[in-house]
Amino acid sequence: MPANKLTATQVRQAKPSERAYKLHDGQGLSLRVRPSGKEWLFRFKYQGRSRETILGKHPPMTLADARLCRDEARALLKQGIDPIVHRSEQREAAARAALERGITLADMLRGWLSDQRWTDATRSRVTGRLERHIIQPLGHRPIKEITAPELLAVLRLVEQTGGVETARRAKQAVARAYTAAIAAGQASHNPAQGLEVAMAPKPRPRHFAAITDPARLGELLRAIGGFTGQPQVMAALRLLPMLMVRPGELRGMEWGELDMGAALWTIPEHKMKMRRPHLVPLSPQAVEILEGLRPWTGHRRLVFPGVRTAERSISDATLTAALRRLGFGADEITPHGFRATARTLLDEVLKYRPDYVEHQLAHAVRDANGRAYNRTSFLAERREMMQAWADYLDGLKAEKTGNAQSPD
Template sequence: MPKTVTPLTARQCQAAKPGKLFDGGGLYLETTTGGSRFWYMKYRHSGVERRHGIGPYPQCGLAEARAARDKAKALLRDGMDPQQQREVERESARTASVQTYEAIARELHERNPLGWQEAHREKWLAMQTRHLFPRIGGMPVAQITAPILLAPLTVVEAQGKHETATSLRQYASQTLRYAVQTGRAERDVSVDLRGAIRAPIQKSYGAVTDVERLPELIRAIHGYHGRAITREALLLSALLFQRPGNIRGLQWAWINFDKETISIPSHEMKRTLRAKVQGKPHVIPLSPQAIECLRRLENLTGGGVYVFPSERTGERPMSDGTVNAALRRLGYSKDEMTAHGFRAMARTVLAEHHNIPEAVLEELLGHGKANPLGSAYDRTTWTKQRIEAMRVWGAYLDRLREGGRVVPLKRRKA
């Protein structure tokens, strides 16, 4: 016959000495020589004797321990191992903690499987942290529905930030697709929000492309009465028509006066992560006018790293708003002319009035190959043609400043 066990009392539990006190049904309180006490349940499953941990005493009292024992016995009657079931529950809880929207978004941000550039990664996470995480970040991603996702987006849209709302929907879609790919969601519910948010009106950068207005702009730049460095930044923006970030971040180490070129390292260009690592430098031929501008700047900032250093410290380039602020000071609104607009200005005028081939212009602008195979087979660099085009452009801007007739300049045959 099974051994009869007298149930424990609360007083016995409190006075327990090192060893085991049995309560019946496999439940016992084990006390160590150090004085700590813990409830266990002894049981057999699949012919093997095992031990199921219940909890520490006195945090887990006698009544709670008995209830846990009864729950474990119910599992045994259903053919389940109580200890294995606990491990399953713990794993489920752990998995649930990494299945929230915020956890998955941060995991995607950390892994960066799409090869985002650092600036985009920072923006991607910062915008989600500000607008999405406070509302849906703690939700299991599988429970997020289209209406739930729409709620924070409409808050942003109501503030008039249509472009931000559109970007957030795209970021949410990337997060949800990643959740689907990693088996933590069934589908990307953001696809159901197409048309639910007003699309932003895309505006081109303000640019002077009318040749009748160009002389006024060029003369205004030459007559700028602000800081000398800012005036040269305006002029070099017009002469080189590179991206504003590359102009203001220009370093003296990239300039070769002997070869009359600027070589912007690949990682400084607006390219994919792979192209940044594997791509070649962007080489810009310098016209005589650009060289003169750089020589003047050499006397001002040649002892530092940057051609256009910050006013406060030479360890950083000038502010990204400096050139635009100077254009506003010259009387040009953001709809009329911007720092980025120098690119459109040169691209348009050189193509329409100087017959510079599109491929040469795209190379000068630092754009990738437009054909489907990209640079896999097309290795042309149009070196001679780019040198000629920059000389044509520099001379043309000189003529505008001097008040000559605005006529196309004939290019020498390559």
Template sequence: MGQSTKAENRVTDKLSDVAIRKAKPKEKPYKLSDGKGLRLIVNPNGTKWWRFYYQFGGKEKTLSFGTYPEVTLSEAREKRNVTRKMVANGVDPGVERKEQKVEATNTFEHVARCWVEKAKVVWTPNYAEHVVRRLELNIFPALGELPINHITAQQLLSALKIIESRGAVETAHRMLTLCGQIFRHAIASGFCESNPAANLKGALGPVVKRHYPAITKPNELGELLRAIDGYQGTFVVKCALRIAPLVFVRPGELRKAEWSEIDFEAALWTIPASKMKMRREHLVPLSRQSLAILKELYPFTGTGKYIFPNPRTADRPLSDNAILAALRRMGFDKEIVTGHGFRASARTILDEVLGFRPDYIEHQLAHGVRDPNGRAYNRTAHLVQRTTMMQKWADYLDALKYGAKVFPFPKTGTADE
């Protein structure tokens, strides 16, 4: 049985727009009644608020409908009529409104953005922006407005299948991982009680592992190095191209390199954790060849922040497409080599041709290598051996470039010590 309003049988629609506009403020708030619970409160400061008075569970309650004229007289009456029906059907409109407000702040998009804000303290700004953009493109259109505690595994799978149907299978898997992290955050924060992503293992098609195109044959790598030496573009881009295979860091780490990170005396480049994918400071020993390139470039960009500044503004680094575009102009298409491919070239040749220990190589690639006890190695692990490796790698590249006959180092001995 439903509840009742306080003014169940009173005359309604007693107010008019003219009467409301003429209502002047007084020293104290006063009420103008429209009937059946709807009243307009006129405050001393001139604001006029709609209030609906009703009884529920033996208690008199009120509900705000907003201010006049933002909420017109006819709109206020419509709200009153809808709300009276709720009361008659045993629904407390005040409680219902509170639940709606909670659900509005518990949408998947709201919770996801809260999770990103929390995670940003350990992410780079670019990565945080990348995550948000991916969610905006792939997940928010389907699930963003839904209360996170109402989302089922089937609804999440449907959103992921849309991504998969575009041929973006790897993206679908990445979004499943992201959604799983968001749901775990939501559970810890009290927004929901279960993680539907956990039930979707194996529900998506397999990812075909793709590797960055890279040159791993020594004679072909020599051709690329000679082409770089003959590059006719800007001097800054040419220097970036020349040093990229020597240090084989990730493209973003190279183009954002700063002069303050270079220690010429120690022949060391220290990349701060904030720029690294693994969020750990990384040390790059600089060979004589790398130092020579930096010293050659210093008179041109050394007064600024970035080693490889953007040609339009020195306050920004080279664009992420600069090295890739330069490789294309030299005739190396995307099926042959990318800026990221220098890492694969170094990894393969250092191991299979030069015979260096895989853990030295993995450390220098800034991969997540762990010690026998399962702990992450510190930044200086095997630094002496890595310094030797980086110099021999640079000498080997010089030999390739100038056409000298090169031989692999033995699997034991200097390369393995």
């Protein structure tokens, strides 16, 4: 029977029709074209019976690949071996070998990632870090075989290419994933444990720059009041020092999360760093800013949609750039730094209880029994505090710092 009758062009240009049809290459090989796609078939006789098996789909299996598989199957037939049985035995042997070797590092890390209750931003950041720096070089290896020295070698390369902090965070994630695998009986050792002593020293923590001098804060507030730009950027800048939320939480605000009648913003748990819903009381000043923005973005889902696409919010870089345009450098204030500003001045100037402030900052505040407060804890007190804070900012903006009194 003549062989190799097809060309790669014929295979590529074969179009599906209502009924399946075959293009024969010879020596038992043919391409079956179905409405759902193309696949390579090998037809042969074994012990007097006609048999047929699927070699693979096209794509990815090319014509050359299919011919190689056909020739290997024909060689098996000459030895008296059924190609179908042989292929099945190979798959079973590979599965047994994989089971004996255990799951791969990629499987372990991805499974661990799927179990974490993180915000979308955190999940994306940690996943990207592990995929790029750990899974790419070591992901194919079984977790039982990975040793501390080879993991350390990879982490030292990360220190050079991605930075010391990136390497340390990657090491921490791998260590935690291994701990979970050990608890599940999938691993017996943790090669990441203790590696920090052999890695580069931990860099000194860099705190977000924040203004805590009332006079200078008043200058910034007046500058923000005179800022001109996109309405959503102007509104976000004015709300950022007032609401005490993280910049990402503010930028992700949705109109459906706001209850203007109750003057309350409910941030759902999937947007929060601590994975708990958070309540933000809105002062009349905040409500006025939001209502002023409604004609511009009220028909959108997001309160602060981006300029290029309404499906994504303005970026943190947009807020940072606005602060720089106002003449305030990175060493003085960042969008995140307004939280430190509020924490300091509410404590030192307005004399509010630290637990009220920490709870409004959505930090992990616990009661006397060690239980986490729920989202409504001290809501009335926090509402009064947020009003006092908004009034205090208004006083600073109006250059009445000396008249901004702490509450009784």
